[in-house]
Amino acid sequence: MPPRHYTELQLDALQELASIGSGTAATALAQLLGRPVDITVPRARALGLADAVDAAGAPEEQVASALMGVGGDLEAVVLLLFPSADEATICGLLGVEADTDVGDSALGEIANILGASALGALAKMTELALEPRPPAVIHDMLGAIVASVLAETAGDVDVALMLDAELSIAGAPCSVSFMLLPTAGAVDELLARLGLDR
């Protein structure tokens, strides 16, 4: 199956959701850290599963990740990826030590705040009730994390939709990948709410 499952128009609309979601998340991160945050390339991409894992970054890279399940009217996962060096930087900005219980709980809190604000914006736009679930923080290979999330969200479907952006923190060489990975059924629901189902 070629990874072309959505029309251009649908992808444009989903891209708009990615922009709004990541824009809101960037604002929340800027408030949390007290410094400006730039957003690079918010995108909506429909990719084959293996390509989606590759698109997230070098699969063997050791990263920290904070993920938050989303329930309510649709099922999705909000995934934040911090390369190891950037995890240390961002924890430093928050005054905690990386890769400790306190550091992990800070990353979980970032996922909470960014995830909840992005979901709030999407909920307003689509009139869907979106409920954030408690975050989890794990340190592992990037590929293992992304593939394990996709195994749950993609299910029977071989195409994954990824709404993602890079959030770069001004004045610190540090960036966070912000991703929303809806389940296959959730994408249909999103498109229906935007009046773009077929």
Place this chain on the structure above:
Amino acid sequence: MGELAASATPDEELVSIGLGSCVGVALLDAVNGVAGLAHVMLPEANAAYSAPAKFADRAIPTLIAATERLGAVRDRLEAVLIGGAQMFGKTGTARANGAGTLDLGARNEAAVREALAREQISIRAAATGGSRGRTVRVCAVPALVGVKEAGGVEVELWGTAPGALAAEGEAA
């Protein structure tokens, strides 16, 4: 992800990087020098179409056929399993949807073991479970399977030429 490959080329490596809850299944015929590797994502299929190795129940027969096409003898095939970790800790799932403990890694491993038992293929070694992602490298000639956990070093999990991997590591 959801893909499979087979090889009978000396020193060629089949690799799956970053197996989390997914299970890597290696099949080897060490005598004829054939190896195959499948990257299984989910226990069982309920879709008409899927990538060839996505579901355990379909992946095993497809992987057997792929190794046979390169000259493997069915009765000589031996299996090595890698992966099936519980990546998301106590919540059990990335979605944390409270639907009980859905340990996808353990379910994948159980489904692969069942599919191999159905085909009467023995499992010679396994690096499964736990909570860390893994990378697997499989080579047909010399027959060996190496595994590396996240943040760890590569170790030889199974092989007919002991120390082959260590020697390679020293050279590099």
